Amino acid sequence: MIKLTRLDGEPFVLNAELIRYVERRPDTFIxxxxxxxxxxxxxxxxxxERAVDYQQKKHFMPMPRVMAG
Known part of the structure; x- marks a missing residue:
């Protein structure tokens, strides 16, 4: 997930996995x-940069510990 800002100033979080492409014209369209x-x-x-950072961090997350029962 990456944090972004709409043109009206409202922040939101976007699932970076859903990005198909990004364009600049002159505003940034996702x-x-x-x-x-x-x-x-x-x-x-x-x-x-945020999408790439998200992908890199996703792959470095430690695996959850499995509790022995």
């Missing part, structure tokens, strides 16, 4: 796998 589009305040580079 197209989701569903076809929905979201316009955000953050630059295209910031959105990409």
């Amino acid at each position: 197209t989701l796998t569903s076809g929905d589009r979201i316009v955000v305040v953050e630059s295209m580079d910031v959105v990409i």
Whole structure:
């Protein structure tokens, strides 16, 4: 999940797994796998950086401990 900001200043959290592509025109448009589009305040580079950071952190999360019964 990545934290972003709508054009009206409202923050929200987006599941980065749903990002299909990101465009700059001049606002930043995020197209989701569903076809929905979201316009955000953050630059295209910031959105990409947060999405990549999310993916990297996801793979480094430790596995949950299994309790012996």
